[in-house]
Amino acid sequence: MEEIKIIELKESVFADNDAEAEKLRQSLKKRGTFLINVMSSPGAGKTSTLKALIPKLAQNHSVSVMEADIDGAIDADEIQEETGAHAVQLHTGGMCHLDAGMTEQGIDSLGDTPSDIVFLENVGNLVCPAEFDTGAAINAVILSVPEGDDKPLKYPLMFEKADVVILNKCDVLPYFDFDLDTFKKYLRDRNDSCDLIQISAKTGDGTDELAAWIERAYETWRA
Numbered sequence: 001m002e003e004i005k006i007i008e009l010k011e012s013v014f015a016d017n018d019a020e021a022e023k024l025r026q027s028l029k030k031r032g033t034f035l036i037n038v039m040s041s042p043g044a045g046k047t048s049t050l051k052a053l054i055p056k057l058a059q060n061h062s063v064s065v066m067e068a069d070i071d072g073a074i075d076a077d078e079i080q081e082e083t084g085a086h087a088v089q090l091h092t093g094g095m096c097h098l099d100a101g102m103t104e105q106g107i108d109s110l111g112d113t114p115s116d117i118v119f120l121e122n123v124g125n126l127v128c129p130a131e132f133d134t135g136a137a138i139n140a141v142i143l144s145v146p147e148g149d150d151k152p153l154k155y156p157l158m159f160e161k162a163d164v165v166i167l168n169k170c171d172v173l174p175y176f177d178f179d180l181d182t183f184k185k186y187l188r189d190r191n192d193s194c195d196l197i198q199i200s201a202k203t204g205d206g207t208d209e210l211a212a213w214i215e216r217a218y219e220t221w222r223a
Contacts, residue, residue, distance in 0.1 A: 017132055021100035024135030028107070034117045034218050035103075037136035039158060042124030044144040045168040047075045048201040049210075050119055054083040056211040061116035061218070066090055066106040068098050068123050075121065086113045097128035100135045117218060126151065130158040137221050138163040145169045145176050149183035152190045159190045164197060164213060171200040 028035050040046050047067075054063050065087040067076040076089035088109045092098065098106075103120060110118070120136060122129040141162040143151055146169060152159040159165065165187060173180070187196065197213060199206030 014131070017099045017101070020104075021133035021135040024100050024104050024107070025137065028135065028137070029221075032222075033107070033115050034221055035107075035120060035134070035136040036117065036214070037120045037122060037129075037134045037139045038142065039122045039126075039129045039139065040124060040142035040144075041126045041147060044124075044142045044147065045201045046121050046124070046142055047078060049142060049166065049168060049199065049207075050079060050121065051082050052199075052201045052204055052207045053211055053214070054079070054085050054119075056207065057117060057214060058083070058085065060215070062114045063117045063119070064088075064110050064113055064115040065119045065121065066103075066110070067121045068092060068102075068106075070094055070096075070123065086110065086115070092123060096123055096125050097132050098122055098134055099132040103134040103136075117214070126155040126158050130155075130161045138217055140164050140166060142166045142168050145172055145178045149178045149180070150186065152183070152186040156190050159187060159194075162191060162194045163217070164195045165191075166210060167196065167198045168201055170198045170205065171203050 038046050050065060057063050063085045065079045065085055067079065067087060068090040069075065070092055073089040076087040079085055079087040088106060090102065090106045092102065120134060139161050141158055143165065195213060197206060197210050199210055201207065
């Protein structure tokens with residue numbers, strides 16, 4: 001009987017994507033577009049955080065947004081109507097993440113709109129998006145207080161990939177069993193180099209600090 005051939009597709013797909021992502025990253029660098037990959041679970045506050053951030057960043061920069069969802073255009077409509085930023089909606093056709101090729105299609109769909117900063121709001125999911133390099137300059141992870149302080153233990157790769165972790169909905173900390181010190185310990189066990197910024201997208205608390213962090217990251221990237 002002929003021996004069954006085993007092909008490691010997962011490794012091949014990731015290797016191909018990594019090469020495509022690096023190519024896209026260099027292309028974006030040349031055109032001066034700073035791409036931020038924003039990841040979180042559904043409902044953590046990606047869109048509301050962007051709506052709080054964009055008016056602050058738009059004072060000095062042109063900002064665009066790519067909204068990725070399996071279906072619908074609610075988030076892109078909200079961003080465009082409430083912030084005035086150019087936004088496009090990306091439908092993933094059932095995929096639970098974006099890869100570099102999908103991201104490049106999204107960049108192309110922005111057309112000739114000048115963009116210093118582009119936010120890629122990835123599909124709401126704490127697992128799959130972390131596995132695929134999108135070609136972004138930085139990865140931002142949003143966790144909301146109601147999700148619990150143990151998420152870095154349960155979804156390690158997501159937090160290991162983060163350049164900045166944004167703890168959202170801090171206005172409800174008194175009402176949830178969320179231990180901030182415990183969360184910080186678990187986070188540092190997974191990633192001792194990322195920055196942690198506490199915000200409330202609803203009240204605006206901490207969003208000035210987050211906008212300033214992005215400004216510094218942008219200037220460092222440009223240098």
